[in-house]
Amino acid sequence: MELKYKGKTKDVYSIGGNQVLLKFKDDVTGENGVFDPGANTVGLSIEGVGKSGLRMTKHFFELLKTKKVPSHYVSADIEDVSMVVKEAIPFGKGLEVICRFRAVGSFYRRYGAYVQVGDHLDSLVELTIKDDERGDPTISKDTLSMLGILTDVEYEALKQLTKTICRYIKEELATKGLELYDIKLEFGRDKATNDIILIDEISGGNMRVYKGDKYIEPLELEKEFFK
Template identity: 65%
Template sequence: MKFIYKGKTKDVYALDNGDYLLSFKDDVTGEEGVFDPGANTVGFKMEGAGVAGLRLTKYFFEILQEKAIPTHYVGADLDKAQMIVKPAKMFGNGLEVICRYRAVGSFLRRYGQYAKEGQALGGFVEVTLKDDERNDPPISADALDMLGILSLDEYRELKALTQKISGIVKEELAKKGIELYDIKLEFGKSENGNIMLIDEISGGNMRAYKDNQYIEPLKLEKMMNE
């Protein structure tokens, strides 16, 4: 096992068979002690966050597997807070794809002149570049195509996959009386060139509410396992 990359919330190792191992950490993104799934910095350490994130990720990825939706997921070891994944080629230096059902977070900060907090957005898809130095700028489909990061056809596929996956997550949360406000997903290309979901699906990359009250990542995992 060879160490590859130290991430904000996960460390990455290469395995001898060509797959990769993701080691989930208890660090969560945010600023000044406040959790924010879209933040570029580690806000604080939350004991148990790594295993909780992996447990939800395993739960959702296995549902997607059953529905034949392409992902990098191979398997997970909850005791070690580790997940085995297939190799994936990034789009450029990485993209984050956000599906928004209600106006909160960075969307509200940017568009608050027009949008109201909690306003329904109907599964609006937004793509940002993974670029900490420039604060993950949003980018349009035309710009992605022009810069050679993602073709227009690939963008359409990415958007459709995002809305389909987010819809599945939204339905699963709704079974527990929980409403999904937004979710951040990441995609890459498999070795044969197909677009697939990568990274994780956990409380750390979504905002979920119950009775208009925000649910923290650890609490969300517990509620989903009740």
């Protein structure tokens, strides 16, 4: 295997045939030792979170497959803490799509003059560009179009696909008495077909989940979900 890229929470290896292998790490994003799925730096390492994240990712990608949601998922090896996926081309230098059901985290920090912590949001979709140096700034539909990152049609398709995916994930978590507050997804274009597909992972490391009024840490989330 050839190492293509060392990421914050995963390393990426080329294995040929328009496929890559993702090797999950025990790192999560955050600031000052506190987990934050919206942060753009590695905040802490939690032993076992890589395997935990992959177990949840496998579950959700296989669920989405039954719902005919286009994704990069091919297979996962829990013991090897790795996942084989279709190779994808990022939008620009990378986009992150956040779907918010409640006002917490960076959303509250930005808009606290207008909302209270925990206020309900109607699957609000925000896009940020991946740019550590500039703090992963949010970006508007018009700016995405002007910069040639996404067309207006692609933006609307991405927005609706995000809402659909996140509804499935929220409903699945609710079956275990868990509530999804927000989640960060990534999309790209299938290298072989150019179709828009869901990429990256779907785990506690990129979502904020509560049980009642208690926040569930990423590693605990996996235990709660599969018990």
